[in-house]
Amino acid sequence: MSHCTEQTVTVSRPVSNKAVKGVSKRGLRQIHRNAAGIDVGSTEHYVAVPEDRSDTPVRVFGCTTPDLHAMARWLAECSIDKIAMESTGVYWIPVVQVLEQYGLKVIVVDAHYIKNVPGRKSDVVDCQWIQELHTFGLLRGAFRPDRNIRTLRSYWRHREGLVQSCAQQIHLMHKALEQMNLQLHKVLSDVTGLTGMKIIRAIVDGERNAVELARMKHPLVKSSEEDLVKALTGEYCPEHLFALRHAVELYDVFQTKLGECDREMEKYMATLESKANPKDLGGKRTQKRRKNQAHFDLRKELFRLSGVDLTRIDGIDALTAQTIICECGFDLSAFPTEKHFASWLGLCPNNRITGGRVRNTRTRKVQNRAATALRIAAQSLHRSHSALGAFLRRLKARLGAPKAITAAAHKLARLVYRMLKYGMVYVDKGQDYYEQQHQQRVLKNLAKRAKQMGYQLIRPQTAELVS
Numbered sequence: 001m002s003h004c005t006e007q008t009v010t011v012s013r014p015v016s017n018k019a020v021k022g023v024s025k026r027g028l029r030q031i032h033r034n035a036a037g038i039d040v041g042s043t044e045h046y047v048a049v050p051e052d053r054s055d056t057p058v059r060v061f062g063c064t065t066p067d068l069h070a071m072a073r074w075l076a077e078c079s080i081d082k083i084a085m086e087s088t089g090v091y092w093i094p095v096v097q098v099l100e101q102y103g104l105k106v107i108v109v110d111a112h113y114i115k116n117v118p119g120r121k122s123d124v125v126d127c128q129w130i131q132e133l134h135t136f137g138l139l140r141g142a143f144r145p146d147r148n149i150r151t152l153r154s155y156w157r158h159r160e161g162l163v164q165s166c167a168q169q170i171h172l173m174h175k176a177l178e179q180m181n182l183q184l185h186k187v188l189s190d191v192t193g194l195t196g197m198k199i200i201r202a203i204v205d206g207e208r209n210a211v212e213l214a215r216m217k218h219p220l221v222k223s224s225e226e227d228l229v230k231a232l233t234g235e236y237c238p239e240h241l242f243a244l245r246h247a248v249e250l251y252d253v254f255q256t257k258l259g260e261c262d263r264e265m266e267k268y269m270a271t272l273e274s275k276a277n278p279k280d281l282g283g284k285r286t287q288k289r290r291k292n293q294a295h296f297d298l299r300k301e302l303f304r305l306s307g308v309d310l311t312r313i314d315g316i317d318a319l320t321a322q323t324i325i326c327e328c329g330f331d332l333s334a335f336p337t338e339k340h341f342a343s344w345l346g347l348c349p350n351n352r353i354t355g356g357r358v359r360n361t362r363t364r365k366v367q368n369r370a371a372t373a374l375r376i377a378a379q380s381l382h383r384s385h386s387a388l389g390a391f392l393r394r395l396k397a398r399l400g401a402p403k404a405i406t407a408a409a410h411k412l413a414r415l416v417y418r419m420l421k422y423g424m425v426y427v428d429k430g431q432d433y434y435e436q437q438h439q440q441r442v443l444k445n446l447a448k449r450a451k452q453m454g455y456q457l458i459r460p461q462t463a464e465l466v467s
Contacts, residue, residue, distance in 0.1 A: 028136045036075055037131030038085040040092045047071060048127040050135070053078040058124050063091070068098040076102055084134035086111045087142060107134075107141025114139075143344060145329035148272055153326040155265040157369075162258045163292050169251040173200065176244035181234035187223040192251075192291065195221050199232070204245045208236055262295040275307035275330075298322055306330050308419045312426045313412060314386040315377040324416055327370040338417040345371040347410040363406060371409070374416075378408035388412070390431035394438070 039046040044060050051057045054074075061071040075083065083099060085092055087108045096106050114130065133139050145153070170192055177184055177191070182203075188196045195218045202213060214228035223231075278300045298318040302325060303309050310321040328341075335341040342348040346366030352359050381389045382396075388408065395404035418424045447457040 030135050031137035032082045032135055034080050035082045035084065035131060035134040036078070036080045037127045037129070037134055038083060038095065039127035039130065040085050040088045040095060042089075042091055045071065045095065046124055046127040047075070048124075048131040049075070049078045049080055050131070053080070058128060063094075065094070065098070068095060071095075072099050072102040072104065075099070075104060081105060082134065083107070084109055084130050084139050084141075086114060086130070107139065108144065109139045110142055143334055145327075146331070149326065149329040152265070152268065152272075155261065155268065156322060156326040159258065159261045159265070160369075162254050162261060166251055166254045166258070166292070169247045169254065172247040173244060173251070176240045176247060179240045180237055183231040183234075187227050187231045188221065190291075194218055197248075200244070200248060203236075204241070204248055258292075259295050265294075266296045266301070269301050269305065272305055274304050276304055278304045281309060292319075294318065294322075306420060308423055308425070310416060310419060312428075313415050313419075314384050314388045314428055315381045315408075315412065316416075317377075320373045320377050323373040324370045327368065328420075330420060332417055332421045335417070338414045341417045342410050342413050344368075345374070345409075345413055347371055347374065347406060347413055371413075374409040374412050375405055377412055378405045381408060385431050386428045387431055387434035388428070390434040390438075 033050070035050075037048045042063065044062055046058065046060055048058045059071075059074065061067045081104060083104055083106045085095065085106065085108060087110060092108055096108065099106050109130070114133070130139070144150070173191060174185060177200075184196060184199065185191050190196060191200065195216060198216045199213050202216065207213060210229045210232040211225075213232045214225040217223070217225065217228055281300055281303045299309070299311055299321070302318065302321050306325065310316050310324070311318055316324075332341060335344060339348065345368055346364045348363065349361040350364045351361055378392060381392045383389065384392075388411065391411065392404055392408040395407050398404075399407070415426055419426060443457070450457045
Protein backbone atom coordinates (compact mmCIF):
# COMPACT_ATOMS: atom_id res chain seq x y z
CA MET A 1 0.00 0.00 0.00
CA SER A 2 1.52 3.24 -1.10
CA HIS A 3 0.99 6.64 0.50
CA CYS A 4 0.91 9.89 -1.46
CA THR A 5 2.38 12.93 0.26
CA GLU A 6 1.09 16.37 -0.73
CA GLN A 7 3.85 18.91 -1.30
CA THR A 8 3.37 22.66 -1.50
CA VAL A 9 5.29 24.26 -4.31
CA THR A 10 6.22 27.91 -3.70
CA VAL A 11 6.58 30.00 -6.82
CA SER A 12 8.65 33.16 -6.48
CA ARG A 13 9.71 35.84 -8.88
CA PRO A 14 12.46 38.42 -8.60
CA VAL A 15 11.62 42.10 -8.09
CA SER A 16 12.86 44.41 -10.81
CA ASN A 17 15.83 46.63 -10.15
CA LYS A 18 13.62 49.67 -10.72
CA ALA A 19 11.38 48.72 -7.79
CA VAL A 20 14.27 48.34 -5.34
CA LYS A 21 16.25 51.30 -6.62
CA GLY A 22 17.15 53.67 -3.82
CA VAL A 23 16.48 51.23 -0.99
CA SER A 24 19.21 51.48 1.63
CA LYS A 25 21.06 48.25 2.46
CA ARG A 26 22.74 49.68 5.51
CA GLY A 27 19.67 50.92 7.33
CA LEU A 28 19.16 54.50 8.45
CA ARG A 29 22.23 56.65 8.83
CA GLN A 30 22.62 60.13 10.17
CA ILE A 31 22.75 62.69 7.37
CA HIS A 32 22.42 65.96 9.30
CA ARG A 33 24.38 65.51 12.53
CA ASN A 34 24.09 69.17 13.47
CA ALA A 35 20.30 69.28 13.17
CA ALA A 36 17.75 70.79 15.54
CA GLY A 37 13.97 70.59 15.70
CA ILE A 38 11.58 73.36 16.70
CA ASP A 39 7.94 72.98 17.59
CA VAL A 40 6.43 76.40 16.86
CA GLY A 41 3.60 77.74 19.00
CA SER A 42 1.70 80.97 19.45
CA THR A 43 3.24 81.87 22.84
CA GLU A 44 6.34 79.66 23.18
CA HIS A 45 8.63 77.54 21.04
CA TYR A 46 10.14 74.17 22.05
CA VAL A 47 13.64 73.58 20.68
CA ALA A 48 15.51 70.24 20.68
CA VAL A 49 19.18 69.64 19.86
CA PRO A 50 21.28 66.44 19.97
CA GLU A 51 21.76 65.19 23.53
CA ASP A 52 25.55 65.52 23.39
CA ARG A 53 25.40 69.26 22.58
CA SER A 54 23.96 70.57 25.85
CA ASP A 55 23.10 69.53 29.40
CA THR A 56 19.49 70.49 28.63
CA PRO A 57 18.92 69.36 25.03
CA VAL A 58 15.34 70.65 25.10
CA ARG A 59 14.58 74.27 25.93
CA VAL A 60 11.55 76.53 25.77
CA PHE A 61 11.77 80.07 24.38
CA GLY A 62 9.19 82.81 24.24
CA CYS A 63 7.78 84.37 21.09
CA THR A 64 9.18 87.89 21.51
CA THR A 65 12.06 89.12 19.38
CA PRO A 66 14.65 89.08 22.24
CA ASP A 67 13.65 85.48 22.99
CA LEU A 68 14.10 84.53 19.34
CA HIS A 69 17.60 86.06 19.30
CA ALA A 70 18.41 84.14 22.50
CA MET A 71 17.22 80.96 20.76
CA ALA A 72 19.46 81.64 17.77
CA ARG A 73 22.50 82.29 19.98
CA TRP A 74 21.91 79.06 21.92
CA LEU A 75 21.64 77.07 18.69
CA ALA A 76 24.88 78.62 17.47
CA GLU A 77 26.59 77.66 20.74
CA CYS A 78 25.43 74.08 20.20
CA SER A 79 27.06 74.07 16.73
CA ILE A 80 23.69 73.71 14.98
CA ASP A 81 23.57 74.57 11.28
CA LYS A 82 20.33 72.93 10.08
CA ILE A 83 16.90 73.39 11.65
CA ALA A 84 13.50 71.89 10.86
CA MET A 85 10.13 73.20 12.01
CA GLU A 86 6.46 72.78 11.22
CA SER A 87 4.62 75.35 9.15
CA THR A 88 2.13 76.33 11.86
CA GLY A 89 -0.01 79.25 10.67
CA VAL A 90 2.08 82.41 10.46
CA TYR A 91 3.90 81.85 13.76
CA TRP A 92 6.93 80.38 12.01
CA ILE A 93 7.64 83.46 9.88
CA PRO A 94 9.38 85.64 12.53
CA VAL A 95 11.26 82.59 13.79
CA VAL A 96 12.70 81.88 10.35
CA GLN A 97 13.57 85.53 9.77
CA VAL A 98 15.61 85.74 12.99
CA LEU A 99 17.35 82.37 12.54
CA GLU A 100 18.38 83.16 8.98
CA GLN A 101 20.08 86.32 10.23
CA TYR A 102 22.51 84.08 12.14
CA GLY A 103 23.35 82.03 9.04
CA LEU A 104 21.27 79.02 10.05
CA LYS A 105 19.66 76.94 7.32
CA VAL A 106 15.97 76.46 8.12
CA ILE A 107 13.47 74.20 6.36
CA VAL A 108 9.74 74.54 6.92
CA VAL A 109 7.99 71.17 6.82
CA ASP A 110 4.35 70.57 6.05
CA ALA A 111 2.71 69.31 9.24
CA HIS A 112 0.89 66.67 7.19
CA TYR A 113 4.12 64.69 6.76
CA ILE A 114 4.93 64.69 10.47
CA LYS A 115 1.56 64.20 12.10
CA ASN A 116 0.99 60.93 10.27
CA VAL A 117 3.45 59.30 12.69
CA PRO A 118 1.75 58.51 16.04
CA GLY A 119 3.22 58.27 19.52
CA ARG A 120 3.82 61.91 20.48
CA LYS A 121 2.10 63.12 23.66
CA SER A 122 3.55 66.60 24.28
CA ASP A 123 5.39 69.47 22.63
CA VAL A 124 8.68 68.31 24.16
CA VAL A 125 8.42 64.94 22.43
CA ASP A 126 7.23 66.70 19.28
CA CYS A 127 10.32 68.88 18.90
CA GLN A 128 12.59 65.92 19.67
CA TRP A 129 10.79 63.85 17.07
CA ILE A 130 11.27 66.58 14.47
CA GLN A 131 14.96 66.80 15.37
CA GLU A 132 15.38 63.03 15.03
CA LEU A 133 13.61 62.85 11.68
CA HIS A 134 15.68 65.71 10.33
CA THR A 135 18.90 64.05 11.56
CA PHE A 136 18.18 61.01 9.40
CA GLY A 137 17.13 63.15 6.43
CA LEU A 138 13.50 62.05 6.53
CA LEU A 139 12.02 65.55 6.27
CA ARG A 140 11.55 67.52 3.10
CA GLY A 141 11.26 71.28 3.28
CA ALA A 142 8.39 73.10 1.67
CA PHE A 143 9.08 75.26 -1.38
CA ARG A 144 9.81 78.88 -0.50
CA PRO A 145 10.74 81.46 -3.17
CA ASP A 146 13.54 83.92 -2.56
CA ARG A 147 13.27 86.99 -0.37
CA ASN A 148 12.31 89.43 -3.13
CA ILE A 149 9.47 87.24 -4.33
CA ARG A 150 8.20 86.72 -0.78
CA THR A 151 7.98 90.49 -0.33
CA LEU A 152 6.12 90.84 -3.62
CA ARG A 153 3.86 87.97 -2.61
CA SER A 154 2.92 89.75 0.62
CA TYR A 155 1.83 92.82 -1.34
CA TRP A 156 -0.15 90.70 -3.79
CA ARG A 157 -1.92 88.64 -1.13
CA HIS A 158 -2.85 91.83 0.71
CA ARG A 159 -4.26 93.15 -2.55
CA GLU A 160 -6.25 89.96 -2.97
CA GLY A 161 -7.81 90.59 0.45
CA LEU A 162 -8.78 94.12 -0.61
CA VAL A 163 -10.45 92.79 -3.76
CA GLN A 164 -12.42 90.31 -1.67
CA SER A 165 -13.49 93.11 0.66
CA CYS A 166 -14.73 95.09 -2.33
CA ALA A 167 -16.70 92.07 -3.50
CA GLN A 168 -18.28 91.74 -0.06
CA GLN A 169 -19.49 95.35 -0.18
CA ILE A 170 -20.93 94.75 -3.65
CA HIS A 171 -22.92 91.84 -2.23
CA LEU A 172 -24.23 94.12 0.51
CA MET A 173 -25.29 96.66 -2.13
CA HIS A 174 -27.19 93.93 -3.94
CA LYS A 175 -28.85 92.90 -0.69
CA ALA A 176 -29.97 96.42 0.19
CA LEU A 177 -31.31 97.06 -3.31
CA GLU A 178 -33.13 93.73 -3.35
CA GLN A 179 -34.76 94.43 0.00
CA MET A 180 -36.08 97.74 -1.37
CA ASN A 181 -37.21 95.89 -4.56
CA LEU A 182 -34.91 97.97 -6.73
CA GLN A 183 -34.07 95.46 -9.46
CA LEU A 184 -31.08 97.37 -10.78
CA HIS A 185 -29.04 94.22 -11.30
CA LYS A 186 -31.76 92.87 -13.62
CA VAL A 187 -31.29 95.67 -16.17
CA LEU A 188 -27.54 96.27 -15.75
CA SER A 189 -24.88 93.62 -16.18
CA ASP A 190 -22.71 95.25 -13.49
CA VAL A 191 -24.12 97.50 -10.78
CA THR A 192 -20.61 98.78 -10.01
CA GLY A 193 -20.13 100.03 -13.55
CA LEU A 194 -20.35 103.64 -14.65
CA THR A 195 -24.16 103.74 -14.86
CA GLY A 196 -24.80 101.55 -11.84
CA MET A 197 -22.60 103.50 -9.41
CA LYS A 198 -23.93 106.81 -10.72
CA ILE A 199 -27.50 105.70 -9.98
CA ILE A 200 -26.62 104.20 -6.59
CA ARG A 201 -24.79 107.35 -5.50
CA ALA A 202 -27.76 109.44 -6.54
CA ILE A 203 -30.06 107.22 -4.46
CA VAL A 204 -27.75 107.60 -1.45
CA ASP A 205 -27.73 111.39 -1.95
CA GLY A 206 -31.55 111.47 -1.78
CA GLU A 207 -32.84 111.09 -5.35
CA ARG A 208 -36.11 109.06 -5.44
CA ASN A 209 -37.54 109.90 -8.87
CA ALA A 210 -37.20 106.80 -11.02
CA VAL A 211 -37.39 108.83 -14.24
CA GLU A 212 -34.50 111.07 -13.21
CA LEU A 213 -32.48 108.04 -12.17
CA ALA A 214 -33.14 106.29 -15.48
CA ARG A 215 -31.83 109.31 -17.42
CA MET A 216 -28.41 108.73 -15.89
CA LYS A 217 -27.80 105.65 -18.03
CA HIS A 218 -24.85 105.52 -20.39
CA PRO A 219 -25.65 105.48 -24.12
CA LEU A 220 -24.07 102.04 -24.46
CA VAL A 221 -26.45 100.46 -21.93
CA LYS A 222 -28.71 98.03 -23.81
CA SER A 223 -31.70 98.36 -21.47
CA SER A 224 -34.18 101.11 -22.31
CA GLU A 225 -35.16 103.95 -20.00
CA GLU A 226 -38.59 102.36 -19.56
CA ASP A 227 -37.00 99.19 -18.21
CA LEU A 228 -34.81 101.24 -15.88
CA VAL A 229 -37.82 103.19 -14.60
CA LYS A 230 -39.66 99.97 -13.78
CA ALA A 231 -36.59 98.47 -12.10
CA LEU A 232 -35.96 101.61 -10.00
CA THR A 233 -39.52 101.82 -8.70
CA GLY A 234 -39.54 100.41 -5.18
CA GLU A 235 -39.86 101.06 -1.46
CA TYR A 236 -37.07 103.30 -0.18
CA CYS A 237 -36.85 102.11 3.43
CA PRO A 238 -34.58 104.19 5.70
CA GLU A 239 -32.88 101.19 7.31
CA HIS A 240 -31.95 99.70 3.94
CA LEU A 241 -30.81 103.09 2.62
CA PHE A 242 -28.56 103.34 5.69
CA ALA A 243 -27.01 99.94 4.89
CA LEU A 244 -26.63 100.91 1.21
CA ARG A 245 -24.83 104.14 2.12
CA HIS A 246 -22.39 102.29 4.38
CA ALA A 247 -21.71 99.69 1.67
CA VAL A 248 -20.96 102.41 -0.90
CA GLU A 249 -18.68 104.30 1.50
CA LEU A 250 -16.74 101.15 2.42
CA TYR A 251 -16.51 100.17 -1.25
CA ASP A 252 -14.92 103.54 -2.01
CA VAL A 253 -12.51 103.12 0.90
CA PHE A 254 -11.37 99.70 -0.28
CA GLN A 255 -11.01 100.96 -3.86
CA THR A 256 -8.79 103.78 -2.57
CA LYS A 257 -6.68 101.33 -0.57
CA LEU A 258 -6.46 99.11 -3.65
CA GLY A 259 -4.92 101.99 -5.60
CA GLU A 260 -2.46 102.69 -2.77
CA CYS A 261 -1.44 99.03 -2.70
CA ASP A 262 -0.87 99.06 -6.47
CA ARG A 263 1.33 102.14 -6.24
CA GLU A 264 3.37 100.61 -3.43
CA MET A 265 3.73 97.35 -5.35
CA GLU A 266 4.78 99.23 -8.50
CA LYS A 267 7.38 101.11 -6.49
CA TYR A 268 8.81 97.86 -5.11
CA MET A 269 8.81 96.08 -8.48
CA ALA A 270 10.82 98.96 -9.92
CA THR A 271 13.67 98.06 -7.54
CA LEU A 272 13.97 94.48 -8.83
CA GLU A 273 16.50 93.43 -11.45
CA SER A 274 15.48 93.65 -15.10
CA LYS A 275 15.86 90.73 -17.51
CA ALA A 276 14.40 92.33 -20.62
CA ASN A 277 13.68 95.72 -22.11
CA PRO A 278 9.97 96.57 -21.79
CA LYS A 279 10.13 98.24 -25.23
CA ASP A 280 10.62 94.81 -26.77
CA LEU A 281 7.17 93.74 -25.60
CA GLY A 282 4.74 93.47 -28.47
CA GLY A 283 1.54 91.65 -29.23
CA LYS A 284 -1.49 92.70 -27.22
CA ARG A 285 -2.47 96.34 -27.17
CA THR A 286 -2.67 98.28 -23.94
CA GLN A 287 -6.37 98.35 -23.10
CA LYS A 288 -8.31 100.60 -20.77
CA ARG A 289 -8.14 99.54 -17.17
CA ARG A 290 -10.99 97.27 -16.11
CA LYS A 291 -12.38 96.74 -12.64
CA ASN A 292 -9.89 95.24 -10.15
CA GLN A 293 -7.08 95.49 -12.71
CA ALA A 294 -3.77 96.96 -11.60
CA HIS A 295 -3.39 100.74 -11.71
CA PHE A 296 -0.17 100.38 -13.72
CA ASP A 297 1.01 98.36 -16.72
CA LEU A 298 1.47 95.07 -14.89
CA ARG A 299 2.08 93.08 -18.08
CA LYS A 300 5.02 95.26 -19.05
CA GLU A 301 6.53 95.03 -15.56
CA LEU A 302 6.26 91.23 -15.53
CA PHE A 303 7.95 91.06 -18.94
CA ARG A 304 10.76 93.28 -17.70
CA LEU A 305 11.38 91.12 -14.62
CA SER A 306 10.93 87.65 -16.14
CA GLY A 307 12.06 88.17 -19.73
CA VAL A 308 9.00 86.34 -21.09
CA ASP A 309 5.41 87.32 -21.74
CA LEU A 310 3.16 84.80 -20.00
CA THR A 311 0.06 86.56 -21.30
CA ARG A 312 0.79 85.14 -24.77
CA ILE A 313 -0.63 81.89 -23.43
CA ASP A 314 -4.37 81.81 -24.07
CA GLY A 315 -6.40 82.17 -20.88
CA ILE A 316 -3.62 83.81 -18.86
CA ASP A 317 -3.95 87.55 -18.31
CA ALA A 318 -1.71 89.90 -16.34
CA LEU A 319 -3.43 89.18 -13.00
CA THR A 320 -3.10 85.42 -13.45
CA ALA A 321 0.55 85.78 -14.46
CA GLN A 322 1.21 87.95 -11.40
CA THR A 323 -0.39 85.36 -9.12
CA ILE A 324 1.81 82.60 -10.58
CA ILE A 325 4.95 84.72 -10.30
CA CYS A 326 4.21 85.75 -6.70
CA GLU A 327 3.64 82.13 -5.63
CA CYS A 328 6.43 80.46 -7.62
CA GLY A 329 8.94 83.17 -8.45
CA PHE A 330 11.02 83.58 -11.59
CA ASP A 331 13.50 80.81 -10.70
CA LEU A 332 11.96 77.36 -10.99
CA SER A 333 15.20 75.43 -10.46
CA ALA A 334 13.71 73.92 -7.29
CA PHE A 335 11.57 71.77 -9.61
CA PRO A 336 13.82 69.50 -11.72
CA THR A 337 11.18 68.92 -14.39
CA GLU A 338 7.78 70.22 -15.37
CA LYS A 339 6.30 67.05 -13.89
CA HIS A 340 7.63 68.01 -10.46
CA PHE A 341 6.15 71.47 -10.92
CA ALA A 342 2.73 70.06 -11.85
CA SER A 343 2.88 67.67 -8.89
CA TRP A 344 3.60 70.55 -6.51
CA LEU A 345 0.58 72.38 -7.90
CA GLY A 346 -1.59 69.28 -7.45
CA LEU A 347 -2.60 69.22 -11.13
CA CYS A 348 -1.36 65.74 -12.05
CA PRO A 349 -2.81 62.30 -11.24
CA ASN A 350 -1.91 60.93 -7.83
CA ASN A 351 -1.53 57.23 -8.62
CA ARG A 352 -2.21 55.07 -5.58
CA ILE A 353 -0.84 51.62 -6.34
CA THR A 354 -1.87 48.69 -4.17
CA GLY A 355 -1.15 45.09 -5.04
CA GLY A 356 0.40 46.07 -8.34
CA ARG A 357 -2.74 47.88 -9.50
CA VAL A 358 -3.60 51.55 -9.69
CA ARG A 359 -6.55 51.90 -7.34
CA ASN A 360 -7.04 55.66 -7.54
CA THR A 361 -5.72 58.43 -9.79
CA ARG A 362 -7.42 61.48 -8.31
CA THR A 363 -5.33 64.59 -7.91
CA ARG A 364 -4.15 65.59 -4.46
CA LYS A 365 -6.15 68.16 -2.54
CA VAL A 366 -3.82 71.11 -2.22
CA GLN A 367 -4.41 74.74 -1.34
CA ASN A 368 -2.24 76.55 -3.82
CA ARG A 369 -3.12 79.99 -5.15
CA ALA A 370 -1.17 79.40 -8.35
CA ALA A 371 -3.08 76.18 -9.04
CA THR A 372 -6.38 77.96 -8.42
CA ALA A 373 -5.40 80.73 -10.83
CA LEU A 374 -4.47 78.17 -13.49
CA ARG A 375 -7.80 76.37 -13.07
CA ILE A 376 -9.69 79.63 -13.52
CA ALA A 377 -7.58 80.40 -16.59
CA ALA A 378 -8.33 76.94 -17.99
CA GLN A 379 -12.04 77.41 -17.42
CA SER A 380 -11.97 80.62 -19.47
CA LEU A 381 -10.75 78.68 -22.54
CA HIS A 382 -14.18 77.21 -23.27
CA ARG A 383 -14.98 79.70 -26.04
CA SER A 384 -11.40 80.26 -27.17
CA HIS A 385 -10.54 79.60 -30.81
CA SER A 386 -7.03 78.53 -29.84
CA ALA A 387 -5.47 75.08 -29.70
CA LEU A 388 -5.85 75.10 -25.92
CA GLY A 389 -9.55 75.89 -26.30
CA ALA A 390 -10.01 72.96 -28.68
CA PHE A 391 -8.13 70.72 -26.23
CA LEU A 392 -10.42 71.76 -23.36
CA ARG A 393 -13.62 71.24 -25.37
CA ARG A 394 -12.54 67.79 -26.56
CA LEU A 395 -11.73 66.62 -23.04
CA LYS A 396 -14.87 68.20 -21.62
CA ALA A 397 -17.00 66.18 -24.05
CA ARG A 398 -15.18 62.96 -23.15
CA LEU A 399 -14.35 63.31 -19.44
CA GLY A 400 -16.62 66.05 -18.11
CA ALA A 401 -15.90 69.60 -17.03
CA PRO A 402 -13.95 69.03 -13.75
CA LYS A 403 -11.40 66.61 -15.22
CA ALA A 404 -11.08 68.63 -18.41
CA ILE A 405 -10.37 71.84 -16.49
CA THR A 406 -7.73 70.07 -14.40
CA ALA A 407 -6.08 68.63 -17.53
CA ALA A 408 -6.10 72.03 -19.25
CA ALA A 409 -4.65 73.66 -16.11
CA HIS A 410 -1.94 70.99 -16.13
CA LYS A 411 -1.08 71.88 -19.72
CA LEU A 412 -0.96 75.59 -18.82
CA ALA A 413 1.37 74.81 -15.91
CA ARG A 414 3.76 72.97 -18.21
CA LEU A 415 3.79 75.91 -20.64
CA VAL A 416 4.47 78.36 -17.81
CA TYR A 417 7.33 76.18 -16.56
CA ARG A 418 8.96 76.02 -19.98
CA MET A 419 8.68 79.74 -20.54
CA LEU A 420 10.06 80.74 -17.13
CA LYS A 421 12.86 78.18 -17.02
CA TYR A 422 14.00 78.06 -20.64
CA GLY A 423 12.81 81.44 -21.92
CA MET A 424 10.63 79.83 -24.58
CA VAL A 425 8.06 81.87 -26.51
CA TYR A 426 4.56 80.45 -26.81
CA VAL A 427 2.98 80.56 -30.26
CA ASP A 428 -0.62 79.45 -30.67
CA LYS A 429 -1.23 77.46 -33.87
CA GLY A 430 -5.00 77.69 -33.65
CA GLN A 431 -7.81 75.21 -33.17
CA ASP A 432 -7.75 74.12 -36.83
CA TYR A 433 -4.17 72.92 -36.50
CA TYR A 434 -5.02 71.10 -33.27
CA GLU A 435 -8.05 69.40 -34.82
CA GLN A 436 -5.96 68.35 -37.81
CA GLN A 437 -3.27 66.85 -35.58
CA HIS A 438 -5.90 65.05 -33.52
CA GLN A 439 -7.51 63.62 -36.66
CA GLN A 440 -4.16 62.34 -37.91
CA ARG A 441 -3.52 60.58 -34.59
CA VAL A 442 -6.95 58.96 -34.71
CA LEU A 443 -6.42 57.75 -38.30
CA LYS A 444 -2.99 56.39 -37.43
CA ASN A 445 -4.43 54.39 -34.54
CA LEU A 446 -7.28 53.10 -36.73
CA ALA A 447 -4.83 52.02 -39.43
CA LYS A 448 -2.70 50.21 -36.87
CA ARG A 449 -5.73 48.44 -35.41
CA ALA A 450 -6.97 47.44 -38.89
CA LYS A 451 -3.55 46.05 -39.80
CA GLN A 452 -3.55 43.90 -36.65
CA MET A 453 -6.89 42.43 -37.74
CA GLY A 454 -5.73 41.79 -41.32
CA TYR A 455 -7.40 44.78 -42.99
CA GLN A 456 -6.25 47.95 -44.65
CA LEU A 457 -7.64 51.45 -44.10
CA ILE A 458 -8.15 53.37 -47.37
CA ARG A 459 -9.34 56.92 -47.91
CA PRO A 460 -12.58 56.79 -49.96
CA GLN A 461 -11.96 60.00 -51.94
CA THR A 462 -8.48 59.24 -53.26
CA ALA A 463 -8.26 55.46 -52.66
CA GLU A 464 -5.03 56.23 -50.82
CA LEU A 465 -3.76 53.77 -48.28
CA VAL A 466 -3.67 55.19 -44.75
CA SER A 467 -0.42 54.33 -43.01
